[in-house]
Amino acid sequence: MIYTITFNPAVDLVIQVPNCQLGALNRSKGEEYVAGGKGINISVVLKRLGVDNISTGFLGGFTGKFIEEFLEKEGVITHFISVDGTTRINVKVKGEVETEINAAGATVDTKKFQQLVRYLEDHLQEEDIVFLAGNAAPGLDETSYVEIAKLCHARGVKLVLDTTKTSLLACLPYQPFMIKPNQHELEELFGVNIKTQDEIIHYAFQLQKKGACNVLVSCGSEGAFLVSETGEVFASNVPTGKLINSVGAGDSMLAAFMAKFIKTSDYKESLKQGAAAGSATAFSIGIATKTIINTLLSKIEIRKIQH
Missing domain, CATH: 3.40.1190.20 (Ribokinase)
Incomplete structure (x- = not known):
């Protein structure tokens, strides 16, 4: 099986604002709400190309429900760990230049993270593929990535990794x-x-x-x-x-x-x-x-x- 893991998903609010002016009232010419996060995106593309996969990670609040419902409509199997707080909303302003404002996201505590690890321990088999993509949610750090990288390496699972500098470098000894x-x-x-x-x-x-x-x-x-x-x-x-x-x-x-x-x-x-x-x-x-x-x-x- 193929799994995608998103530690810190988001709903991307994409706003079309020609001639956006800071410090002034700007009116949008159109908006789109897009389920986001690297692992979420990967799950959608895989499924649209005919590859079944399970999307997992952490979701919370009304935005979390939006993302889960979106994935289910796409035909992606989901197994998310529910967290307190609300999955973040990122704002993407499309004008003469592209401006992004990314929120911090809901906190993932140790107990919730270990729920994800146990799920993977119970399901991963040799030759499975795990996509671990995106930045860490508040409460997580590079050790969270390393724990999953170690598990994949021990199980003979192909790890596909796309993350930030510190976490990426920390995982390289486990041969992604x-x-x-x-x-x-x-x-x-x-x-x-x-x-x-x-x-x-x-x-x-x-x-x-x-x-x-x-x-x-x-x-x-x-x-x-x-x-x-x-x-x-x-x-x-x-x-x-x-x-x-x-x-x-x-x-x-x-x-x-x-x-x-x-x-x-x-x-x-x-x-x-x-x-x-x-x-x-x-x-x-x-x-x-x-x-x-x-x-x-x-x-x-x-x-x-x-x-």
Whole structure:
């Protein structure tokens, strides 16, 4: 089975505000409420691409119910731990520039976290896949990520990890199957300013040396780079289209990559589908549909890079 874990889900309130002015009354030209959080997004893309999965993590309050109902409508199986407080609402202001305000989220105490761990201990089997994606909720830290990484490593479960610097580095000794930093995060991990393709590939290999099996680096309009556990390096382009909402694009890329890889074990074709899905979400309000992803597939070019 495939599991996605979201420690700190959110409802994203996407507001269209042309010419937004700070300190003044601004009126929206339209709003969308989108169930968010990296693991949530991944679950949706997986299911839309025909891959069954279980979405778990922590939810609370009316916003938690909104997210759970949304996932159930998508056909995603859910098993969330209920927490006190309300799942956060993030505000995404779309104007001349894109502005985001992310809330802190509901606190997850030790007892609630251990409920999640016990659920995983009871259900994980060898060759299962666990996506652990997003930032920690209040009450959790890198040790929470490490506990799940250790469990996956001990059970022979493929861990797909997409999180912040400290938690990512702490989990690398447990050999996650896939990690997906973006270029900014890659720079942050090594304290560098990356300017070239060769530098991206170099630092991706450094993450491999620290324990990651496969490293997928998303670079926005510059495409994506994959350093595989076979030592091969692939790069994708980005198709032409109108950027509407970049939120969830990286999650879509990661989910679509794994959806293809599960069936084919083909790195090149997996990156092609991943790149199509990332762009499809960037060109959509909310997470892209299978139809849009398939439409963009023909516009994705994958090249193998000699290094």
